[in-house]
Amino acid sequence: MQRAEFESQLNELKDAAERSLTGVSGLEDLQSWEREYIGSKGSLTLMFRALGGLDSADRPEAGRLLNQVKQSLTATFENRETELKAGATAARLVSEAVDVTLPGRQPQTGNAHPVSLMIDELSEIFALMGFQTVFGPEVETGRYNFDLLNIPSDHPARDVWDTIIMDTLSEEIVLRTHTSPMQARVMEESKPPVRVIVPGRVYRYEAQDASHEWMFHQLEGLAVDSNIRMSDLKGVLQELARQLFGPTRRIRFRCDFFPFVEPGVDFAVDCAICNGKGCRVCKQSGWLEMGGAGMVHPRVLAGVGIDPEVYTGFAFGLGIERLLMMRYGISDIRAFAGNDLRFLSEFAALTV
Amino acid sequence: MNVPLKWLNDFVDPDVSVKDLAHRLTMAGLEVEKIEEIGNDWDHVYVGKVLGVSPHPDADRLVLADVEAGKHHLTVVTGAPNIAAGQTVALALAGANLIDGHSDSGQKKVLKPTKMRGVMSEGMVCSEKELGLSDEHEGIMVLDDNAPIGLPLQEYLGDSVLEFEITPNLAHNFSMHGVAREVSALYDIPITVPTGADLATLPAGNQNLVVIENTDLCPRYAATVCEGIEVGPSPAWLARRLQNAGVRPINNVVDVTNYVMLETGQPLHAFDRDMLEGGRIVVRTARAGEMIETLDHIERKLDPDRLVIADASKPVGLAGVMGGVSSEVTDTTTEVLLEGANFNMKSVRHTSRALKLRTDASARYERGVDPNLVAEGMARAIALLLLICPNARVTAFADVYPEPLQPTTLTMRTSRFEQVLGISIPMTEIIDVLGRLGFDAETNADSSQLNVTVPTWRKDVSIPDDIVEEVARVVGYDTLPSTLPWGQTAPVKRDPVYQLRRHVRDAAAAAGGFEAVTYVTDSETDVDAFRGRERGSAGLIVDVPVERMLRIINPMQSGRNLLRVSLIPSLLEPLGANLKHTSAARLFECARLYVPNGPDELPAEVEAIGFVIAGERESLSVYGRGGELDFFDIKGMIEHVLQRAGIPDLTFEPAIDPALHPGRTASVSSGGTKLGILGELLPDVASAFGIDDVRVAVAEISLTAVLASLPSGRRDVPVQRYLPVRQDFAIIVDEATPAGDVERTLLDAGRPLASSADLFDIFRGEQIGEGKKSLAYRVTFIAPDRTLTDDDLVKFRKRIEKNLKQQVGGALRV
Numbered sequence A: 001m002q003r004a005e006f007e008s009q010l011n012e013l014k015d016a017a018e019r020s021l022t023g024v025s026g027l028e029d030l031q032s033w034e035r036e037y038i039g040s041k042g043s044l045t046l047m048f049r050a051l052g053g054l055d056s057a058d059r060p061e062a063g064r065l066l067n068q069v070k071q072s073l074t075a076t077f078e079n080r081e082t083e084l085k086a087g088a089t090a091a092r093l094v095s096e097a098v099d100v101t102l103p104g105r106q107p108q109t110g111n112a113h114p115v116s117l118m119i120d121e122l123s124e125i126f127a128l129m130g131f132q133t134v135f136g137p138e139v140e141t142g143r144y145n146f147d148l149l150n151i152p153s154d155h156p157a158r159d160v161w162d163t164i165i166m167d168t169l170s171e172e173i174v175l176r177t178h179t180s181p182m183q184a185r186v187m188e189e190s191k192p193p194v195r196v197i198v199p200g201r202v203y204r205y206e207a208q209d210a211s212h213e214w215m216f217h218q219l220e221g222l223a224v225d226s227n228i229r230m231s232d233l234k235g236v237l238q239e240l241a242r243q244l245f246g247p248t249r250r251i252r253f254r255c256d257f258f259p260f261v262e263p264g265v266d267f268a269v270d271c272a273i274c275n276g277k278g279c280r281v282c283k284q285s286g287w288l289e290m291g292g293a294g295m296v297h298p299r300v301l302a303g304v305g306i307d308p309e310v311y312t313g314f315a316f317g318l319g320i321e322r323l324l325m326m327r328y329g330i331s332d333i334r335a336f337a338g339n340d341l342r343f344l345s346e347f348a349a350l351t352v
Numbered sequence B: 001m002n003v004p005l006k007w008l009n010d011f012v013d014p015d016v017s018v019k020d021l022a023h024r025l026t027m028a029g030l031e032v033e034k035i036e037e038i039g040n041d042w043d044h045v046y047v048g049k050v051l052g053v054s055p056h057p058d059a060d061r062l063v064l065a066d067v068e069a070g071k072h073h074l075t076v077v078t079g080a081p082n083i084a085a086g087q088t089v090a091l092a093l094a095g096a097n098l099i100d101g102h103s104d105s106g107q108k109k110v111l112k113p114t115k116m117r118g119v120m121s122e123g124m125v126c127s128e129k130e131l132g133l134s135d136e137h138e139g140i141m142v143l144d145d146n147a148p149i150g151l152p153l154q155e156y157l158g159d160s161v162l163e164f165e166i167t168p169n170l171a172h173n174f175s176m177h178g179v180a181r182e183v184s185a186l187y188d189i190p191i192t193v194p195t196g197a198d199l200a201t202l203p204a205g206n207q208n209l210v211v212i213e214n215t216d217l218c219p220r221y222a223a224t225v226c227e228g229i230e231v232g233p234s235p236a237w238l239a240r241r242l243q244n245a246g247v248r249p250i251n252n253v254v255d256v257t258n259y260v261m262l263e264t265g266q267p268l269h270a271f272d273r274d275m276l277e278g279g280r281i282v283v284r285t286a287r288a289g290e291m292i293e294t295l296d297h298i299e300r301k302l303d304p305d306r307l308v309i310a311d312a313s314k315p316v317g318l319a320g321v322m323g324g325v326s327s328e329v330t331d332t333t334t335e336v337l338l339e340g341a342n343f344n345m346k347s348v349r350h351t352s353r354a355l356k357l358r359t360d361a362s363a364r365y366e367r368g369v370d371p372n373l374v375a376e377g378m379a380r381a382i383a384l385l386l387l388i389c390p391n392a393r394v395t396a397f398a399d400v401y402p403e404p405l406q407p408t409t410l411t412m413r414t415s416r417f418e419q420v421l422g423i424s425i426p427m428t429e430i431i432d433v434l435g436r437l438g439f440d441a442e443t444n445a446d447s448s449q450l451n452v453t454v455p456t457w458r459k460d461v462s463i464p465d466d467i468v469e470e471v472a473r474v475v476g477y478d479t480l481p482s483t484l485p486w487g488q489t490a491p492v493k494r495d496p497v498y499q500l501r502r503h504v505r506d507a508a509a510a511a512g513g514f515e516a517v518t519y520v521t522d523s524e525t526d527v528d529a530f531r532g533r534e535r536g537s538a539g540l541i542v543d544v545p546v547e548r549m550l551r552i553i554n555p556m557q558s559g560r561n562l563l564r565v566s567l568i569p570s571l572l573e574p575l576g577a578n579l580k581h582t583s584a585a586r587l588f589e590c591a592r593l594y595v596p597n598g599p600d601e602l603p604a605e606v607e608a609i610g611f612v613i614a615g616e617r618e619s620l621s622v623y624g625r626g627g628e629l630d631f632f633d634i635k636g637m638i639e640h641v642l643q644r645a646g647i648p649d650l651t652f653e654p655a656i657d658p659a660l661h662p663g664r665t666a667s668v669s670s671g672g673t674k675l676g677i678l679g680e681l682l683p684d685v686a687s688a689f690g691i692d693d694v695r696v697a698v699a700e701i702s703l704t705a706v707l708a709s710l711p712s713g714r715r716d717v718p719v720q721r722y723l724p725v726r727q728d729f730a731i732i733v734d735e736a737t738p739a740g741d742v743e744r745t746l747l748d749a750g751r752p753l754a755s756s757a758d759l760f761d762i763f764r765g766e767q768i769g770e771g772k773k774s775l776a777y778r779v780t781f782i783a784p785d786r787t788l789t790d791d792d793l794v795k796f797r798k799r800i801e802k803n804l805k806q807q808v809g810g811a812l813r814v
């Protein structure tokens, strides 16, 4: 082949390719175009073979021209490809439009019981104050549930804990009426300093109504050391109240009687709803009762072999359900063991 | 205990609002539960005088009363049978809002002038019921003669009643005097105690008038014989006070005993002396076979150790609890024997409990009454009796008190106050406060010790910290600062069970479960329904026959007297309840199973998690594929939960359980340790729990076992740097071959590079022959040090092919 013939073929091919490309409207057509012209078996690629038929003197120039055409066609192709791809994507996006107000696909998930969430939260708060979370038996001996807590049999105080009693041969075994038996168990196990909290189920022989359940959850707290004072009890409970109900809450002690503490108090937090001014929730008193507390009775300390002259301690007890009722305005304690999904799922959104 | 403020004011008058008083007492430990205002709704009601009564011209049953109250003077038409000229009465004028005497519901009505049989009635003379004082509506209420005519009734009869909760330690506050002593101490104001008779001047009786056989159960017994008694209604003021304090007036003699008990805290009892054989008292234990009819008209058989009050021959009262009918004071009584005694609190408590009989007297004795109080009570009772029965006179008085109780002394470090409370209170203030409460206190020479004399009425004070509390509650806990404990902290330890419980709980919730909290008791019927009557194990994962389950003597829910050994029955109840209003429910609970040990030992408390699921797999939606929750849903939850808990290798094997579907039940284990059971409930078991026409899948896992199976320490699991290679295998096996066996064979043969084998298709059809199934697995291979090649895979493929043939009779499908 002559060089002139080669060049005119090349130009024709270039013109044809360029013409053809302007007619391409889709990515599929573009692929055919690519195969036809610049693919491995395309017409332009075949032209490279034709180079060999030229005079050796003409080859460099013809090769240069051929490469130039190839580059030019490739560039045009790539531009066209980019253009078409963008168009195709845009078209696909348009066609894929959905009604965004349709409901989302729901994963099937559940959540923990509010009592568990509250116990976790309390455990975390107390951990920051150096208290460990421990657990104890729910079925207890009279010795731990009463005797070691300075509640001897025949003492009228024993009536306060209306007790669910197990059928046994001779040993007095009961469903624990409070988490306090763990006070004695913990102090028997470890010497001061002691700082623990004990959450768990407790049981009372008590008729059910909106504010009474025969099974509920308590959280016991105990700190024993050589320098524990009642003001420390107040500080710890105030910290608790602030973590649970807001940074400006205050704690109030009221003299009360529990056989295993002396002095004994019940403690209340000022109502967060009315800021202590009095409202329906706090029954106009401005205060919400949280639990009982006091300094560990010297007889309880002595009973587990701790010298009450050297060591002092404080203990407190909280009702978990009661805390939840206070915090979320739940009016009926029976909801907690009611296990209605409409109630349980209310706590899916609660963050600790 | 109800304390009418006017009665309290006889002793002390702090001159503060009733709200302030109630608050102060409450904070100091004497909790006021309620304040009842009597008479604050008595607008337009006055103390009036009946000037005259004349017949109604047109009605036999009605009369016209001419009543005057200060500037008001009007005619009232009334049918009251007891109205008479000269009476002092409660006169209601138009506009008064009073309870309708004819209504049973206590409805109120505003009074308007009304024509009655032609005569205009301009007001009303009130009954007790109309004023809300009692249910009495037979006649009008007649006031004491000295009531000031024209005074608003509220000012004359109105009162505020403080209702107290008396904690067991506060026996000494169980009276007007006790509360008054408290008020006096809190407000630092003087107290006036009403005067009684001078006991020293009373004539001594016959030596045998009182004999105590058991001085340990009855440390003191005083008796006063009084003649010339005329039994009748009490004066209005006394009856009124009793009513305001919540005690029903009976007759003047009984009312005086009750009045004095409320005022002083000393229980008293009056016998009709003519009905006492020998006219005397013997305090002794009951004899075999003795009976007594108590004042509530119940004939009671007496145990031999029961302390009784007897006359010369028979029991006439249950000591400290209730008197007997035979010697009851009646209208015909003229001579009474007044008992003022002290009884052992445990003895009274036993009697009261055994006979299920609680009275105002027993409530006081059970808490412990000061034996020295007998004198105050008796003196006051005699004075009142003589005041009310002008013709009465004391003919004999005996006081048997062999060992008079002396005050005790307590010695304590003065530094104890600060050691316990965390604040420093000046010693002069401490001594002053204690003095106001009736304690004598003084320091030793170097002020290092405080010696405190404890009055006999303070049985509750026995240790130094009791004294600390007395001071703190009067000084006020508001003075305590808030501090935080300092010093050493306890060694740090996290509870492994709690950690695990949190992990499985969160995983169960993430897998769709809602955590439930259910009661820990089952009835025998529940156990039968769940386990069948074959009497195997009552538990699913613990082996406890129903006969061995722990039993409650006094269950809260009738029949539910067994401590559970499986969580499933108690979870089925809320499952059924929820399915009534929702299309699916997935519940789980983390709680304990109570596995009995010896008969007098505490049970083992096994930590468990139970699951019950039933209903639609997905909630109704435009995307839902639907389907019913079944075995594989619960299996997926269990796999998810146990993997999240950190159990590395789970093995599921077919299992048999009497409550579960014979073909859809599996045990789950790890490393040879059984962790739990899962399966679908038999339809008739579900039905017995009220769940019909839906599959119920359940599972129970022992967290105690899970904890024991957890690998110690964390495993080092580096992120693989080389890409995994995946290859699919279709394996034809007999229909009966468990997929789990095929999977295990695949993974074993692919060791050590096969990391997982995921079943993605099951095919049955002619092409592979009858009784066969083809299981398609995608196996993932990965090497820690290189990218695997085709040669590696060929090697594995050969081994897999060989092992499948040998171990499960399977063949690779090509």
Ligand SMILES: [Zn+2]
Pocket (backbone or CB within 6 Å): A271, A272, A273, A274, A275, A276, A277, A278, A279, A280, A281, A282, A283, A284, A286, A287
């Ligand atoms: Zn409030």
